[in-house]
Every structure is written in C-alpha cells, then in structure tokens.
Amino acid sequence: MIGKTLAHYTITSELGKGGMGEVYRATDTKLGREVAIKVLPAALAEDRERLARFEREAKLLASLNHPNIAHVYGFESATLEDGSSVHFLAMELVEGEDLSERLKRGPIPVDEALAVAKQIAEALEEAHEKGIVHRDLKPANVKLTPDGKVKVLDFGLAKVAEAEPYSAGEGGSQSPTLAQTGTQAGVILGTAAYMSPEQARGKPVDKRADIWAFGVVLVEMLTGQRLFTGETVSDVLAGVLTREPDWTSLPPAVGPELRLALRRCLAKDPRSRWRSAGDLAQVLQDSATATSPVAEARGRDAIPWKWVALLALAAMAALALLWIRDRSKPRAPSSPVLSYRSLTRDAGMEVEPSLSPDGRLVAYSSNADGDWDI
Numbered sequence: 001m002i003g004k005t006l007a008h009y010t011i012t013s014e015l016g017k018g019g020m021g022e023v024y025r026a027t028d029t030k031l032g033r034e035v036a037i038k039v040l041p042a043a044l045a046e047d048r049e050r051l052a053r054f055e056r057e058a059k060l061l062a063s064l065n066h067p068n069i070a071h072v073y074g075f076e077s078a079t080l081e082d083g084s085s086v087h088f089l090a091m092e093l094v095e096g097e098d099l100s101e102r103l104k105r106g107p108i109p110v111d112e113a114l115a116v117a118k119q120i121a122e123a124l125e126e127a128h129e130k131g132i133v134h135r136d137l138k139p140a141n142v143k144l145t146p147d148g149k150v151k152v153l154d155f156g157l158a159k160v161a162e163a164e165p166y167s168a169g170e171g172g173s174q175s176p177t178l179a180q181t182g183t184q185a186g187v188i189l190g191t192a193a194y195m196s197p198e199q200a201r202g203k204p205v206d207k208r209a210d211i212w213a214f215g216v217v218l219v220e221m222l223t224g225q226r227l228f229t230g231e232t233v234s235d236v237l238a239g240v241l242t243r244e245p246d247w248t249s250l251p252p253a254v255g256p257e258l259r260l261a262l263r264r265c266l267a268k269d270p271r272s273r274w275r276s277a278g279d280l281a282q283v284l285q286d287s288a289t290a291t292s293p294v295a296e297a298r299g300r301d302a303i304p305w306k307w308v309a310l311l312a313l314a315a316m317a318a319l320a321l322l323w324i325r326d327r328s329k330p331r332a333p334s335s336p337v338l339s340y341r342s343l344t345r346d347a348g349m350e351v352e353p354s355l356s357p358d359g360r361l362v363a364y365s366s367n368a369d370g371d372w373d374i
Contacts, residue, residue, distance in 0.1 A: 215265025
C-alpha cells in the first residue's frame with residue numbers, strides 16, 4: 001500500500017496492524033495535513049449490512065470533539081488498480097508512543113499515572129455522554145503525545161469488528177480484539193486481559209465495561225505489571241471471572257481514596273462500579289492533589305494533631321507552675337489606707353504619711369505640739 005493513493009490520501013508509511021485492520025500514515029492532498037488511515041478488513045467490507053452499520057458508527061464517532069479523543073475525519077472508499085475496493089477511516093494522526101510501549105520501561109510514578117488516568121477518564125465521560133462505549137480500552141489504544149497530552153484511539157470501533165475465535169495458545173495481552181455485531185448474543189468482545197467479566201461471558205455491555213477496563217489499565221500503570229495473565233486466553237478469562245486483584249502490589253504512595261476508587265472500578269458486579277467516568281475523574285483529581293510533591297512535602301513537615309495537643313498541655317502546665325511559684329514568693333505589704341487618727345493617739349492633723357519599704361515605720365507631717373507618742 002505504500003505509495004498508493006486512496007481517494008485524496010497518499011499512503012506514506014505503515015503504522016501498525018490490529019483487529020480492525022491495517023493502519024497507515026498518509027497525506028491529505030486536499031488539506032495538506034498528515035492523517036492516519038485505517039483500512040478495514042476485507043471480511044468486513046464484503047458484508048454490506050455490517051459495512052452500512054460501520055458507516056453509521058463512523059459518523060457518530062466523528063461527532064466526538066474532545067482534546068483527549070483522536071478525531072475521526074471521515075469514512076471513505078477507494079478502488080485499487082486491480083479493481084478491488086477498499087474502505088477506510090481517515091483519522092487524526094497522533095504522534096508519540098502508546099501506553100503499552102511506555103509500560104515496557106516499568107511502572108509510572110503515581111502523580112504521572114494519575115495525570116494520564118484523569119485524561120482517559122475525561123475522554124470516556126465525553127464518549128459515554130454521547131452514548132458511545134469504547135469496548136476495547138487498553139494501553140495500546142492510549143497515545144501519549146510529546147507535549148504530555150493523552151489521546152484515546154479507536155472509540156467504539158470494536159462494536160462492529162469481526163468476531164474471531166481465540167486459539168488455545170494465545171496469551172491474553174496479545175490476543176486479537178473480539179467484538180459482537182449489534183445484538184448478536186454470546187460473542188466475546190474486547191481484548192482478553194482488559195475484558196470485564198460480563199464481556200468475558202459474552203453478555204451485553206455498557207459504559208461500565210469501560211470503567212472496568214480503565215481500572216485494569218490504571219493498576220497496570222501503577223504497578224508495571226499486567227493485572228490478569230495466563231498461558232492461554234482461557235487462563236486469562238478465568239482470572240477475570242474468578243480472581244481478585246492483589247491490592248498489596250500497589251505502591252505505598254497510593255492513598256486509601258484511590259485504592260477505594262480502584263476497587264469500585266474492578267467490582268465483578270457492574271452494578272457496584274462507578275456510574276460515571278466524570279465522577280471517577282474528580283476522584284483522580286483529588287488523589288493527584290493529595291499525592292503532589294507539594295502536598296507530600298507539607299505532609300512530611302506537618303506536626304500531627306496529637307503532638308499539637310500535647311504541646312498545648314505542656315505549655316499550660318508550665319504557665320500554671322510559674323503562677324504557683326509566683327504566688328508563693330513573700331511580698332511587701334501593700335500600702336494601707338490609713339485614717340488620720342490611726343497614726344497617733346494625739347489629736348491634730350497628720351498628713352502625707354509614707355510607709356518604709358519594710359512596712360514597719362511611718363513618716364508623716366503633723367501640726368501637733370509636744371512629745372509625740374506613736
């Protein structure tokens with residue numbers, strides 16, 4: 001396909017392959033911009049009913065306009081030189097590595113993981129409000145751009161993908177994406193390691209399946225380890241259905257509020273999960289604030305309340321002791337309020353009495369004559 005032109009898109013390089021077909025980098029010759037072209041599998045293109053349904057889905061996806069969702073420009077058809085037809089999606093080209101590539105280097109620090117997770121949750125909320133369920137959320141469908149933005153890819157496309165049987169030797173993380181077609185019952189949908197229990201059972205799914213997958217992805221970001229693993233897809237699905245996550249594997253920096261949020265994401269019963277990705281995004285914001293470097297520094301420098309209380313009690317006791325000691329010191333008698341007759345037994349006027357410092361003598365002026373007898 002390299003070098004070929006589909007409609008007004010010139011293919012320049014291959015970007016990858018997935019359950020929804022081959023993906024190429026291309027140049028939009030009309031608008032002069034780089035785009036991603038997803039060529040649909042021949043099996044899908046040959047089914048007119050499913051192709052029409054896919055076109056309807058593509059139009060709905062094109063209505064999504066959110067900074068954390070890779071935009072769908074349109075659904076196109078082209079005829080190749082051999083006369084065969086191809087059908088493809090023209091989409092926003094997102095530069096950067098996907099989350100699965102980043103996780104190969106190990107776990108992501110808590111504050112960074114929360115920043116990524118919050119953007120994913122906001123993307124889910126936007127899609128869910130328009131009635132679109134991703135159905136195949138996984139690290140490979142999350143792009144991390146060089147400027148720190150998060151872009152979620154392939155929203156809703158799993159709904160119309162062709163169902164393919166799992167082979168016994170396939171591992172859950174590399175298994176093909178399986179999907180159900182419309183109301184078809186009993187067909188497994190999604191990628192095994194990130195499937196919700198209801199998906200693994202082939203039951204109808206709604207936005208709560210995305211909440212489950214979000215929890216699985218966030219745990220993987222925090223621990224650097226895939227949550228559900230096994231030698232075969234059957235082993236992985238058995239773990240999804242029966243095994244509880246090992247919560248002790250989370251790093252110590254993950255606080256109780258975030259741990260509770262993850263437990264709600266990964267409840268086996270969808271009725272116990274978060275009802276809204278927007279509410280979940282708010283919890284992540286609060287957790288990010290609590291685990292920020294500034295908050296952690298404040299937490300290290302802060303004095304626990306029990307020590308504050310003990311210090312206050314000690315200060316009060318010290319003040320009380322000083323007060324008692326001060327009261328016990330001998331004090332000079334205070335100057336009494338004396339009447340004139342209390343100074344002598346002689347009649348007359350005594351004025352300007354003054355006590356000696358020890359309180360034993362009194363000096364005064366008098367108009368009395370003779371021998372004074374005090």
